[in-house]
Amino acid sequence: MPASPTAVPVGDWREPASVHAAICGNDPHSFWLDAGPDAVEGWSWVGTGIPETDPSRVRAVPLASRTPDEWAAGPFRGGWVGWVGYDEGARRAGAPGSASGSASEEETWLAVESFVAFDHSARRVWAIGPAEVATALAERVRAATAAPTVADAPPTVATARDTPDEYAVLIGRCREAIRRGDAYQLCLTTRFEIAGVVDPVAAFRRLRARTPAHHGGVIRADTVALVSASPERFLEVRGAVVRTSPIKGTRPRSADPGEDAALAAELRASEKERAENIMIVDLMRNDLSRVCEPGSVAVDDLLVVESYPAVHQLVSTVSGTLRAGTTLGALLEAGFPAGSMTGAPKLSAMTILHDLERGPRGVFAGCFGWVGHDGALDLAMVIRSIVIRPGGAYVGAGGGITWRSDAAAEVAEVGVKARGPLAAVGADLPHGW
Numbered sequence: 001m002p003a004s005p006t007a008v009p010v011g012d013w014r015e016p017a018s019v020h021a022a023i024c025g026n027d028p029h030s031f032w033l034d035a036g037p038d039a040v041e042g043w044s045w046v047g048t049g050i051p052e053t054d055p056s057r058v059r060a061v062p063l064a065s066r067t068p069d070e071w072a073a074g075p076f077r078g079g080w081v082g083w084v085g086y087d088e089g090a091r092r093a094g095a096p097g098s099a100s101g102s103a104s105e106e107e108t109w110l111a112v113e114s115f116v117a118f119d120h121s122a123r124r125v126w127a128i129g130p131a132e133v134a135t136a137l138a139e140r141v142r143a144a145t146a147a148p149t150v151a152d153a154p155p156t157v158a159t160a161r162d163t164p165d166e167y168a169v170l171i172g173r174c175r176e177a178i179r180r181g182d183a184y185q186l187c188l189t190t191r192f193e194i195a196g197v198v199d200p201v202a203a204f205r206r207l208r209a210r211t212p213a214h215h216g217g218v219i220r221a222d223t224v225a226l227v228s229a230s231p232e233r234f235l236e237v238r239g240a241v242v243r244t245s246p247i248k249g250t251r252p253r254s255a256d257p258g259e260d261a262a263l264a265a266e267l268r269a270s271e272k273e274r275a276e277n278i279m280i281v282d283l284m285r286n287d288l289s290r291v292c293e294p295g296s297v298a299v300d301d302l303l304v305v306e307s308y309p310a311v312h313q314l315v316s317t318v319s320g321t322l323r324a325g326t327t328l329g330a331l332l333e334a335g336f337p338a339g340s341m342t343g344a345p346k347l348s349a350m351t352i353l354h355d356l357e358r359g360p361r362g363v364f365a366g367c368f369g370w371v372g373h374d375g376a377l378d379l380a381m382v383i384r385s386i387v388i389r390p391g392g393a394y395v396g397a398g399g400g401i402t403w404r405s406d407a408a409a410e411v412a413e414v415g416v417k418a419r420g421p422l423a424a425v426g427a428d429l430p431h432g433w
Contacts, residue, residue, distance in 0.1 A: 002113060003130070019125075027220070037212050039212075045115055047114060049112040051222065058080050063327065074117040078129070079111075079372040082108045083366055083368035098360035114134060156195075157430060160190065160429075164432040167414065171410055185343040189353075213308060228380070230385060240322050241320070242292065247314065248276045250267075250399070253308075253310055288319075291335075296321035301315070303316060363385070365383070
């Protein structure tokens with residue numbers, strides 16, 4: 001582990017957008033992990049990194065097994081920022097996996113030693129890194145001016161892997177697999193693509209303004225970039241405790257307060273959504289039990305409705321105490337890909353979905369965030385996201401299918417989930433979605 005970093009207080013509050021523009025610019029290896037434009041709690045991080053040539057170094061990190069020393073500048077003290085793609089995870093779990101298109105989409109990490117941390121609850125900003133580097137970085141942050149405004153993206157229409165009718169047929173095949181007893185629930189996804197050059201930072205700032213979330217971010221890694229407004233935390237490790245917060249159940253928001261409250265109440269009461277969520281909670285309890293102390297895995301919150309600008313979500317939280325010596329690789333082997341993006345039983349679900357989806361998920365349905373040298377981590381699900389690569393970008397979306405799923409409602413839910421990310425790059429949904 002590198003020497004302990006220094007945290008230099010910057011002084012007055014600075015907006016992450018302004019600091020990102022000032023210190024990252026168009027750096028091809030940079031990141032902005034964001035708690036949201038109006039966040040009153042949580043942390044954001046901005047900085048640059050060096051591509052990690054050996055991802056196994058990250059997977060070998062032993063996870064935190066004790067309460068960290070007192071440190072005012074946030075839970076991330078340096079380490080890596082990046083993502084792990086779904087297809088790589090599926091293959092490691094023993095399921096068939098499609099080729100993602102590039103090695104960068106399989107797994108990418110940036111090694112990070114100096115960066116800027118934003119404490120939204122205390123309204124404090126810190127420059128972090130080796131002492132001299134952190135001092136110089138703090139001066140650059142103090143000099144940051146307002147970020148330039150972002151123009152709307154040129155209008156276009158996305159292309160879809162599946163038409164709504166084709167997706168409905170796949171829903172029927174999912175229900176048939178459930179009827180046979182091959183699965184209890186299947187997270188069926190599809191993909192929407194946009195051609196042309198896409199600016200990752202501009203896309204993120206538009207997405208952030210339209211659909212802010214507590215795990216937003218933009219990570220640039222050479223020719224591939226991830227832009228996300230994810231509402232789903234996948235894994236968090238603090239001390240010896242690991243937590244996961246799967247989402248299953250979605251309803252759109254309404255501008256009418258009465259109708260909006262009714263939509264939230266309908267989500268909370270839906271037998272289908274509650275059953276789907278509880279199935280994934282049971283799956284995640286089983287996954288965490290593989291790396292946690294016996295008897296320590298518990299459900300902290302069950303079937304809580306969380307509301308975001310575009311959607312209501314049904315969320316639960318499961319936690320456990322990690323066994324000493326557990327590495328990131330062992331934790332991912334136990335729990336990745338996330339059950340909320342596969343279904344249950346997990347291996348059978350991934351195998352069925354590989355045949356139905358007929359193409360890669362890529363970075364979508366994977367996870368992204370930071371892993372600390374000290375073994376702390378915070379990883380979110382790659383949902384409500386845009387993956388940008390040379391010549392265009394793609395947006396994945398889907399939903400959990402159970403025996404009681406209604407095809408028309410599931411098709412509509414896919415449209416609700418894809419609309420925000422597509423709008424951030426100026427794209428409308430294809431006809432019918």
